[in-house]
Amino acid sequence: MPKAALWAAVAALALAVLWAWRAYDLGAWLTLDQLKASRDALQAHVQAQPLLTAAVFFGVYVAAAALSIPGAVILTLAAGAMFGLGWGLLLVSFASSLGALLAFLAARYLLRETIQARFGKALAPINEGVAKDGTFYLLTLRLVPLFPFWLINLLMGLTPMRAGRFYGVSQLGMLAGTAVYVNAGTQLAAVQSPGDILSPALLGSFVLLGLFPLIAKAVVGWLQRRKVYAKWPRPRRFDRNLVVIGAGAGGLVSAYIAAAVKAKVTLVEGHRMGGDCLNYGCVPSKALIRSAKAARQLKKAHELGVSCAQGQVDFAAVMRRVHTVIRDIEPHDSVQRYTQLGVQVLQGQARITSPWTVEVRLADGATQTLNTRSIVIAAGASPFIPPIPGLKEAGCLTSDTVWGLTELPRRLVVLGGGPIGCELAQSFARLGSTVTQVEMLPRVMAREDTEVADLVATSLRADGVQLLTGHQALRVEVVGGQKRLVARAGDAGDAEVAIPFDELLCAVGRSPRVSGYGLEELGIPLTPRKTIQTNACLQTIFPNIYAVGDVAGPYQFTHTAAHQAWYAAVNALFGSFRRFKADYRVIPWATFTDPEVARVGLSETEAQEQGIAYELTRYGIDDLDRAIADGSAHGFVKVLTVPGKDRILGVTIVGEHAGDLLAEYVLAMKHGLGLNKILGTIHTYPTLAEANKYAAGEWKRAHAPQRLLRWVERFHAWQLA
Numbered sequence: 001m002p003k004a005a006l007w008a009a010v011a012a013l014a015l016a017v018l019w020a021w022r023a024y025d026l027g028a029w030l031t032l033d034q035l036k037a038s039r040d041a042l043q044a045h046v047q048a049q050p051l052l053t054a055a056v057f058f059g060v061y062v063a064a065a066a067l068s069i070p071g072a073v074i075l076t077l078a079a080g081a082m083f084g085l086g087w088g089l090l091l092v093s094f095a096s097s098l099g100a101l102l103a104f105l106a107a108r109y110l111l112r113e114t115i116q117a118r119f120g121k122a123l124a125p126i127n128e129g130v131a132k133d134g135t136f137y138l139l140t141l142r143l144v145p146l147f148p149f150w151l152i153n154l155l156m157g158l159t160p161m162r163a164g165r166f167y168g169v170s171q172l173g174m175l176a177g178t179a180v181y182v183n184a185g186t187q188l189a190a191v192q193s194p195g196d197i198l199s200p201a202l203l204g205s206f207v208l209l210g211l212f213p214l215i216a217k218a219v220v221g222w223l224q225r226r227k228v229y230a231k232w233p234r235p236r237r238f239d240r241n242l243v244v245i246g247a248g249a250g251g252l253v254s255a256y257i258a259a260a261v262k263a264k265v266t267l268v269e270g271h272r273m274g275g276d277c278l279n280y281g282c283v284p285s286k287a288l289i290r291s292a293k294a295a296r297q298l299k300k301a302h303e304l305g306v307s308c309a310q311g312q313v314d315f316a317a318v319m320r321r322v323h324t325v326i327r328d329i330e331p332h333d334s335v336q337r338y339t340q341l342g343v344q345v346l347q348g349q350a351r352i353t354s355p356w357t358v359e360v361r362l363a364d365g366a367t368q369t370l371n372t373r374s375i376v377i378a379a380g381a382s383p384f385i386p387p388i389p390g391l392k393e394a395g396c397l398t399s400d401t402v403w404g405l406t407e408l409p410r411r412l413v414v415l416g417g418g419p420i421g422c423e424l425a426q427s428f429a430r431l432g433s434t435v436t437q438v439e440m441l442p443r444v445m446a447r448e449d450t451e452v453a454d455l456v457a458t459s460l461r462a463d464g465v466q467l468l469t470g471h472q473a474l475r476v477e478v479v480g481g482q483k484r485l486v487a488r489a490g491d492a493g494d495a496e497v498a499i500p501f502d503e504l505l506c507a508v509g510r511s512p513r514v515s516g517y518g519l520e521e522l523g524i525p526l527t528p529r530k531t532i533q534t535n536a537c538l539q540t541i542f543p544n545i546y547a548v549g550d551v552a553g554p555y556q557f558t559h560t561a562a563h564q565a566w567y568a569a570v571n572a573l574f575g576s577f578r579r580f581k582a583d584y585r586v587i588p589w590a591t592f593t594d595p596e597v598a599r600v601g602l603s604e605t606e607a608q609e610q611g612i613a614y615e616l617t618r619y620g621i622d623d624l625d626r627a628i629a630d631g632s633a634h635g636f637v638k639v640l641t642v643p644g645k646d647r648i649l650g651v652t653i654v655g656e657h658a659g660d661l662l663a664e665y666v667l668a669m670k671h672g673l674g675l676n677k678i679l680g681t682i683h684t685y686p687t688l689a690e691a692n693k694y695a696a697g698e699w700k701r702a703h704a705p706q707r708l709l710r711w712v713e714r715f716h717a718w719q720l721a
């Protein structure tokens, strides 16, 4: 039945009931006094026509429950008075469950879609909770007959709980309460008010009964924990509070926090302190981007009135600078610094040998066994090399090895159109390589909105990158001593194209490091995305072993690794008092192409996919004074807000320094500040940051109180008269 017809039917039924309620004063029938007065007559009906009376009673009960009409208590007492305990219980048990199911289904089909569309994001944790533990919660609510029956039916209809489960759990959960009320109905004369039925002692029993599912859940959890630890002997005492595996962003922050709160902590790093970010990731890539930008600026200097600006890229010097930058930042992550902070740093390969022991193969070949209360795994990720025939034999660069180049590749193929691929393709093109970027999907930066990807693509092309989107890499061949990548063009009738290259840089993603250090032996499970499976508190199936950063996902950023590290360290050290769930509500990120792309919260595409209602405000940076003066007047600020409100759902900025500009919106979202607050904040003139205020201004203009303004206009006109 179409939804409109269903709404009409429900509305008609509700009106009919309302009319009957008033016309026949039905409320008066659903009182204890009326029930007592009618008891003999009702019993006579049962005596005369038991089946018909039972059927009518059943129908009335189902209808009352389905329409959420108050009076379930009186009807249940009536069942006892009319049919006795056995039959009364049977009738009410099925009638109340069936009625509850109908109310549940009505809420689901009439309201759920609208409510989820409007409050989808806010309801996400509730939905997740219901999907995971809904049975326990519903059982608790049903066992304690104090929670309004009709409200539970309607609210549960808005959650993802399956109807069959709702029915079964409701019937089981309401049985005890129903029995008490039906039984009271059999002694109707003694009942003075419905409140008499639930004595404090009986209420206490119900509350205990209600707590039972939660207690049972805790016991099941405890038994599961015992089971996972069963085959591992627990040390009698521990030598340290925490061992952290990996000294990248996640590991360093975990160790830092542990040392700051005076815990005994050992940090083990098998390779280079600082991990990917310092040595192969954020730091070298941003240093390279800077040099590439300088080369581009020199080329475009005439646009700023500087003629004859000449620049020769000395690639070896560029790479020397990259390594100097790494060296300059290295002290922040060094063994010395962390040792001074109170962390024991071991340089060696760690292997978890039990939930409480980590074996470290030190650089000199010796082995040391560490015994610890808790472990944080922060082992990071490594570049994924796809199984493309011929690729291994021909050899390829990755984000791990590209920093070893000393000569600029003449012809470079970049495989992958994600953030790393785009940043590096643009940089190498600006430094003078002939770059071909190959992406299987129809656009680069697939996580971002199409218009964002289009702007980045335009800019890559403007820098000379030959962009082959919708191309699937098939194989690498060496023909006449020349390496070439053969790709299939999806939009050109599956034609094959051969792209000759001197170097191929593989940037198609990074795989979490999950093998070779004990996860397999301990049976620590992985997610389908091959990250270590953790709960919201970042615990693996062993509650004292945590995982953070790239190895745990769901994000692969330095700042998210550091953010998770705080939670993992605090939970590992203080979890016996309180554990915190990692908070992913406001996660920003940026891609440092030129123009930069920065985002926090929802993109437009995500909002549409998740069915979240939004209003879009856009401000074009081509209009911004400072951007015009700088010669960087391109890009936009795009803000998604709750319809009719200034609450921010997500922001995407494309433009010069977008990564920095985003900070204002990150703060606003984190602390619940709306666009009105941004608009009411003074922004220095002329800065790029003014783009944020102007975007808020666009929103305000669209929400100007038109009717009031018309009156104000009249007022001004009247003043002139």
Ligand SMILES: Cc1cc2nc3c(=O)[nH]c(=O)nc-3n(C[C@H](O)[C@H](O)[C@H](O)COP(=O)(O)OP(=O)(O)OC[C@H]3O[C@@H](n4cnc5c(N)ncnc54)[C@H](O)[C@@H]3O)c2cc1C
Binding pocket: 245, 246, 247, 248, 249, 250, 251, 268, 269, 270, 271, 272, 273, 274, 275, 276, 277, 278, 280, 281, 282, 283, 285, 348, 349, 350, 351, 378, 379, 380, 381, 399, 420, 513, 517, 548, 549, 550, 551, 556, 557, 558, 559, 560, 561, 592
């Ligand atoms: C080219 C590139 C550019 C990037 N740019 C950005 C950016 O601009 N912004 C951003 O936020 N992120 C960026 N990233 C991602 C960022 O580098 C990672 O998200 C971040 O480094 C993850 O930190 P982590 O602590 O999880 O892992 P890592 O930094 O990878 O650290 C893990 C460490 O664990 C060690 N280890 C692993 N196993 C063992 C073991 N058994 N025993 C001892 N040690 C072990 C490893 O040697 C490694 O040092 C970039 C990445 C790349 C590749």
